[in-house]
Amino acid sequence: MPPANHPAPQLAHSAHSLQSLNHAQGACCCGSPLLQRFHDRMMAEISRRHFLGGTAAVMALFAGVRAPEAIGARPRGQDGPLLLTHLRLFDGSGTPLRENVAIRVEDGRIQAILPGDAEAEGAELIDCGGRVLMPGLIDAHWHTTLAGITQVAAMTADAGYVHLLAASEAERTLMRGVTSVRDVGGPAFALKRAIDEGIVAGPRIFPAGAMISQTSGHGDFRLRHEVPRGATTPLSEQERQGVAAIADGEAEVLRRTREQLMLGATQIKLMAGGGVASTYDPLDSTQFTERELRAAVEAAEDWGTYAMVHVYTPRGIQRALRAGVRSIEHGQLADEESVRMMAGEGAWWSLQPFLQDEDSNVYPDAARREAQRQVAEGTVRAYEMAQRFDVKTAWGTDILFNPQNTPNQLRHLAKLTRFYDPLTVLAMATGRNAELLSLSGPRNPYPGTLGRIEPGALADLLVVDGDPSQNLDFLADPERHLRLIMKGGRLHKDSL
Missing domain, CATH: 3.20.20.140 (Metal-dependent hydrolases)
Structure with missing residues (x-):
């Protein structure tokens, strides 16, 4: 199977042969x-x-048995807390950005909001370099x-x-x-x-x-x-x-x-x-x-x-x-x-x-x-x-x-x-x-606060190159401008 972030050959062929059709939303x-x-x-x-790919995978989907390997890229595992430092914070409320903040993540949730140069204290440290941290969309x-x-x-x-x-x-x-x-x-x-x-x-x-x-x-x-x-x-x-x-x-x-x-x-x-x-x-x-x-x-x-x-x-x-x-x-x-x-x-x-x-x-x-x-x-x-x-x-x-x-x-x-x-x-x-x-x-299948960055909220987080207080131009190219993607405390992307 082709990588999950690339279109399958069959789809590419269909798109090429049907390029005269407009299926836009x-x-x-x-x-x-x-x-x-x-x-x-x-x-x-x-x-x-x-x-x-076979009976084992089908049973994994419909009978609750985990397949030997997940489809697509697996998130990076963390055994302990993470500390994201030196960031500007958009907390999901619409209020102005907060400057020089750090966020501690543990057990899939936001544990604390701290000063930007906070000490790791046993956590894996990720320096965000002054970029904006915001909730997942x-x-x-x-x-x-x-x-x-x-x-x-x-x-x-x-x-x-x-x-x-x-x-x-x-x-x-x-x-x-x-x-x-x-x-x-x-x-x-x-x-x-x-x-x-x-x-x-x-x-x-x-x-x-x-x-x-x-x-x-x-x-x-x-x-x-x-x-x-x-x-x-x-x-x-x-x-x-x-x-x-x-x-x-x-x-x-x-x-x-x-x-x-x-x-x-x-x-x-x-x-x-x-x-x-x-x-x-x-x-x-x-x-x-x-x-x-x-x-x-x-x-x-x-x-x-x-x-x-x-x-x-x-x-x-x-x-x-x-x-x-x-x-x-x-x-x-x-x-x-x-x-x-x-x-x-x-x-x-x-x-x-x-x-x-x-x-x-x-x-x-x-x-x-x-x-x-x-x-x-x-x-x-x-x-x-x-x-x-x-x-x-x-x-x-x-x-x-x-x-x-x-x-x-x-x-x-x-x-x-x-x-x-x-x-x-x-x-x-x-x-x-x-x-x-x-x-x-x-x-609600996901008990906990979504869409906000506050202590106790689920750790669905993005680190972006861009200034949302000025414009949202960075959204036009998420592959380039989304530098970190976290869901439930698990890193799915980290290009910092």
Whole structure:
């Protein structure tokens, strides 16, 4: 297998032969019919293939047995404490940098914040040379299995290759300094387990599991010939494999929500409106009744966690908020009344910089281009209103089916300096996003403080060449400018 930080030969060949196709990220396209065909193929094969180099590796992923060697680069081991000295500190709060600080790390956590020239006292010393130390970044809208593969490759590659590619992309995600992600739909449970057990390297994953959708909703990937569904019709392949769950009526929504909680979902994802790339559900459609949404919200609350919704329009946003939803994903078409309601309810607005720019999809038809234009214009208004009405705002990317764009993940963050000062942007991608993750309460698989540098917090840390108090230009080249990457006290990169 090629090194984890290089594209596989098959992928390179596919990219070369399909260079005329633009698979760039833009507004959410998880309603694409190609998504269905991808999962039909991938998940149908996964049930009958061993794909990690043999039975031992497969058992390591799915039966809890550690494989003899992990996939990808292993982090550098430490048997004792570390002391990072002579650094400037961004602590994740958005306040100005602190000068000449040292950080002591022990047992995967930050033990103390000390003067910059503190004595090692038994710790391994790493001199940061006056560089900036900051918390690991958090992407609040990420599709772990779907980000790093093209639609065509997903449709034609072996299932094992698809999953190995997802694991490889997870390592690249970590090496971009993204140490935690909130997965907002798809079968990410196995990859999360493999990362947590040290079989592969990758970020902490907060999985939502299957996207819950009404019939004809944004998560209904069936083709026309599969409709209507009879009382005894079997579930579609994407439903059986946990990509999406179609539910109509309060009882079905309740059942599907409870199933995701049983599988380990840290939060619940529902589709409450249409999308730009959708084949069936138009952008302006409103999905699920308030009673149906409330059934999912109450089930999540009974488990100490929350529900989020994919939605763009004021009507859908307001319906979701009345039902008790805690996080609005996208929402670029919100009006002032909707934004005031978000602020009043204390809900989160999980926004992505969909700006119809070089990172956006290119659509062949005028109708979708017009919908994309509406979302792009709405994005500018959304960031302005989020600040004016003091709505709790999260950052995410929603990169989907786009290996060409995943290396630019941090560019999506740097774009936000158009709307905020650089330290506020970094605070959004660290401490603020961590507050959103904490809504999962007792379902949080990583107990401890994320996104902040303070005593007792989990030691997810980056040392960077750059001055975030001035700009975020260093994010454009993480390979060069991220000099140290630590997750849970383990060094995944140290070029100091």
